[in-house]
Amino acid sequence: MRTSHRTVWVSAVAGVAAVASVAEFSAFVPAQSAQDPAIQTALNETFTKFKDLKEGKNADYIPALAKVDPNIYGIALVTVDGKVYTAGDIKSEVSIQSISKVFTMAKVIEEQGPEFIEKTIGVDATGMRFNSIVSVEFSQKALGGPEMNSLVNPGAIATTSMVKGGTRDAVWKSILGYYSDFAGRPLSVNQEVFKSEAETNQRNQAIGALMYAYGYIKSKPEQATDIYTEQCSVNVNAKDLATMAATLAAGGRNPVTNKRVMNAKNVPYVLAVMATAGLYDDSGKWLYHTGLPAKSGVGGGIIAVAPGKFGIAVISPRLDDAGNSVRAQRAIQEIVARLHANPYEVAAR
Numbered sequence: 001m002r003t004s005h006r007t008v009w010v011s012a013v014a015g016v017a018a019v020a021s022v023a024e025f026s027a028f029v030p031a032q033s034a035q036d037p038a039i040q041t042a043l044n045e046t047f048t049k050f051k052d053l054k055e056g057k058n059a060d061y062i063p064a065l066a067k068v069d070p071n072i073y074g075i076a077l078v079t080v081d082g083k084v085y086t087a088g089d090i091k092s093e094v095s096i097q098s099i100s101k102v103f104t105m106a107k108v109i110e111e112q113g114p115e116f117i118e119k120t121i122g123v124d125a126t127g128m129r130f131n132s133i134v135s136v137e138f139s140q141k142a143l144g145g146p147e148m149n150s151l152v153n154p155g156a157i158a159t160t161s162m163v164k165g166g167t168r169d170a171v172w173k174s175i176l177g178y179y180s181d182f183a184g185r186p187l188s189v190n191q192e193v194f195k196s197e198a199e200t201n202q203r204n205q206a207i208g209a210l211m212y213a214y215g216y217i218k219s220k221p222e223q224a225t226d227i228y229t230e231q232c233s234v235n236v237n238a239k240d241l242a243t244m245a246a247t248l249a250a251g252g253r254n255p256v257t258n259k260r261v262m263n264a265k266n267v268p269y270v271l272a273v274m275a276t277a278g279l280y281d282d283s284g285k286w287l288y289h290t291g292l293p294a295k296s297g298v299g300g301g302i303i304a305v306a307p308g309k310f311g312i313a314v315i316s317p318r319l320d321d322a323g324n325s326v327r328a329q330r331a332i333q334e335i336v337a338r339l340h341a342n343p344y345e346v347a348a349r
Ligand code: DON
Pocket: 096, 097, 098, 099, 130, 131, 153, 197, 204, 229, 232, 296, 297, 298, 299, 322, 323, 324
């Protein structure tokens, strides 16, 4: 057995001396352990390091998002054995926005299998903006079929249309209940954000209609776009998001409530699409710096998943041009580096 340099991480999940090799993590079931001060220090120091970073600006194409306090800044990390670490503001809630797409995709994969999503939507990065219409045309005309993914708006609206339920109400309850199971508490909708986006989302309505025209959405495209808009308006704080990410990190069992939310064998499919498309046209840059599957939302949240280790989330509403929170990207990158959580980082041997 080799001695790992990942002292911080090994002691965090297992409460044992840092003697496990990287390969052992996959088979390792962490025991309950005390809080690891090294993780708390990483969060505290990272919080301080980026406290005054004011780059970027709130999304304003959804009018209600322009009014959100741009200074909200909270970090949360939840380990696969249910330890919760936080720094900064973990009380303030923002709308989940595109991070919701991950969990609706997870739901459809649970209900209909990973092949279904692959065949009907695709699992390839578009390399284009999240609400690109050209990407739909390109997929259809140049690539000849479902060559997008559930994390860009066209694929996400179609994915929402595939959730089983019968009535709008049944579908909605099922989606909100599913998100709540991931978060470990009953979540609710920010009605102001929902109304604001519903009044101004003509572009998404057009995308829904186009996806219907091409047969990706089978019926009621207006309803699919409306439910999609509602799912984006669910309110979350940093701890909710970190717990949702940690549930994926823990193979589909919420490590705080211990409820199994997802079949473990379906989790890698969700993480794969997050890795290739979670930060849209900047997904490559993100992966280059962190190696972790992640997802951003224009509400200012970003989640990242260190499989078998932890879920992390940062909320900070100021965004860059790609629609990703500037400070959340910087803070997560910093913490991932400090904790040696990039799975591509292997100790020199
Ligand atoms: O559909 C939209 O435009 C928003 N409800 C969500 C977009 C979003 O969060 C993109 N993420 N970075």
